[in-house]
Amino acid sequence: MAGGASATAPSTYSPSPNQKKKPPLFKDGDLDWVRPDGREFHQCRPAFFRTGAVNAAAGSAYAEFGNTKVIVSVFGPRESKKAMMYSDMGRLNCNVSYTTFATAVRGQVLDQKESSSMLHKALEGAIRLETFPKTTVDVFALVLESGGSDLPVVISCASLALADAGIMLYDLVTAVSVSCLGPNLVIDPISEEESYQDGSLMITCMPSRYEVTQLTITGEWSSARINEAMQLCLDACSKLGKVMRSCLKEAASASEES
Amino acid sequence: MGTPNAVGDWSSEMEVSAFRRLFPLRYYERHLSESIRPDARPLKRARDTIVSLGAVASSDGSALAKIGSTTMLAAIKMEVMTPSVDSPDEGSVAVEFHMPPICSPVVRPGRPAEVAPVTSKQLFDCLLSSGMIDLKELSLIKGKAAWMAYLDIYCLDADGALFDAALLSAVAAFSHLRIPVVSLNDEGRMVMVSKELEGEKLDKEPVDKERRKLSLKSIPFSLTCILHKNYILADPTFEEESIMETFITVVLNSSGQLVSLYKSGGPVLAHTSAIQECVALTRQRMKELEEIIDEAISTMEID
């Protein structure tokens, strides 16, 4: 910690472990490093989805990828707020928020506005907005615990919640990110890996249509590397799509039985 | 069109679900006269209740409580503070109750629900006045350092009786709380003793020997009831709360003493007998909840 007893010290502080400098996750050229959770570079965390997590909502889903846990609720289609102009297309309204205990340090500010707008952009291309004119569908996400790759998990979970709410979709939207750590590409990074990353690439796509709805890149990339990372993500997206589809099927068959 | 007779005539022809939406009060009263509620509960029974501990890995103590479909997630994070001059040997507790937009169609982002700050205050008052937590146990070094327990409760699904579920999750989170082991560093700040070093010889003596539990005394439990005409409905759902507007919330501690009693106005004026009945119901409910918490603790300890 820099500046222990400075005048601006907060009234409370988190007793973080006594580490002057964190050891780097891996050293350059060290080919034997392993990921903190023991996964292979191109291996995703096991994904768990469940629909119908929130009864008060029209549709909802819970997703858990390792330590990343999110709930998404969908409300509507319902009346548009704020004296909006007539529109023969439906509107999509997205919001992402974090619990105060989502991050290791309590109440660490994360950019919720950016996540909300990214969620909107990732989903809007997959929703048949013309099926609910004049009305709004609200997609609200709450990140219970942030364990890395939060945004991709929120996006996948949101598309499942939309399906659960019976909103017409062209296809589910699945999202996967990769981090660039030195010479390696690691898929579905955890928070620790994200904090060391040299760059990241996130794809959201509709797996059955094989279309990219959103793509963001940060860091320095060559075209060949982008190609490699995209292929990696797209493969993972199509696998994730199967997991999500089977979750929906299970929910549907369970409701038929009861 | 709105006369009672007209309603009576329609009721025979209308579909049940349509009737429920158009004339909710009549729909309910019809049920209540048969001593049953639309969800098949007797009037004075609470919904199925589940408590599970340790739901949030990144916190020092956490719990998930579910009453029917009302779901609450509570988590405690411990931070170090300088105790106040008035009470140098006491720690402190901060309670915040959140209603994120996911929990209910009536909450919208950017406009926090009105009930949230009110419930925060009620929870804080209940937890402290019940005498459950001895604030002296949160002290580290007298006058220098003490623990601040930040309790955040998130409503994940709002279906009535929010206060009861929130209090239950808060109590459960405190029973799951393990205070981290810390030691004083050179700069006079507390630092966490990392897991690898625990049990080994340290150059600095930790303030505590091991991860400590709080000894919880006289735990508060609550039950909310609706008063409607002569009926008393325990543990209302969201639908019931929105139709019938008089609630009584009774909070008792595990020694059977009354911690608090809220009745926030409403069209029904309660007789003392009704209040006594509510207290009696809470006493019954307290036994159920105590068992549920004990069971949650014992399953956790087996794991």
Add this chain to the structure above:
Amino acid sequence: MNGLSLGEKLFVQGGIAQDLRSDGRKRLTYRPIYVETGVIPQANGSARVRMGGTDVIASVKAEIGRPSPLQPNKGKVSIYVDCSPTAAPVFEGRGAEELSTELSVALQRCLLGGKSGAGAGIDLSSLIVVEGKVCWDLYIDGLVVSSDGNLLDALGAAIKAALSNTGIPRVHVAAEASGEDQPELDISDEEFLQFDTSEVPVIVTLTKVGRHYIVDATLDEESEMSSALSVSINRKGLICGLTKRGGAGLDPSVVLDMISVAKHVSEQLTDRLDSEISAAEAVEEE
């Protein structure tokens, strides 16, 4: 929203399909770019960029700050864009908020690189004065004065020009403070350090209309787009950031093709922008 009639829409689309756009340009031709530097005397650096009807101003303000404890050896940069209500009636009140956020986020992603600082246009470690204690905070503000499409590219160019126009006062540490105290600083008002902006990437936005993509779309052309890809590319030809706009899905192979086209376009744009910036600075010095 741009109220185009059906005929106008077809005219725009048809022109793009035939590689002859409404204003006579080819699909991959930019409008003329005019750069003016030093337009705001109070700022440490500023520039105005005009491309057709699009007119943007960027300013850089440097202030002494404290590095974050997580990154004690780096300065901080923030980018914020504002859309003036004079640019379009819809920007009045809170109308521009969404667009402003979108542009700010896209610029941050395109110019500031990854978490570890790889691919950043601005070397954050060059902003440090005393490690862990004193650094420069750069506040980069963009203002959209008039909008006729392709705001992101114009803002990227304006920021690049403003940065090359920026002089940061040289700081002498008067007395090395020990322990927790802040060192005493002597900020020179005569000596200025220049930024090396050769690493600052340029942003190329490819707008997809029908089956074709165009650069530097006007507002009319943007209203016909299905999606757009903004790629920031540095002099080495490496991609430093990418964002997609527009809801419509794209086939992955199209994405890759668009990236390679953007890369090709960026080479000419970088050269053109650099010569415009040096010309502007020559004018300013006279």
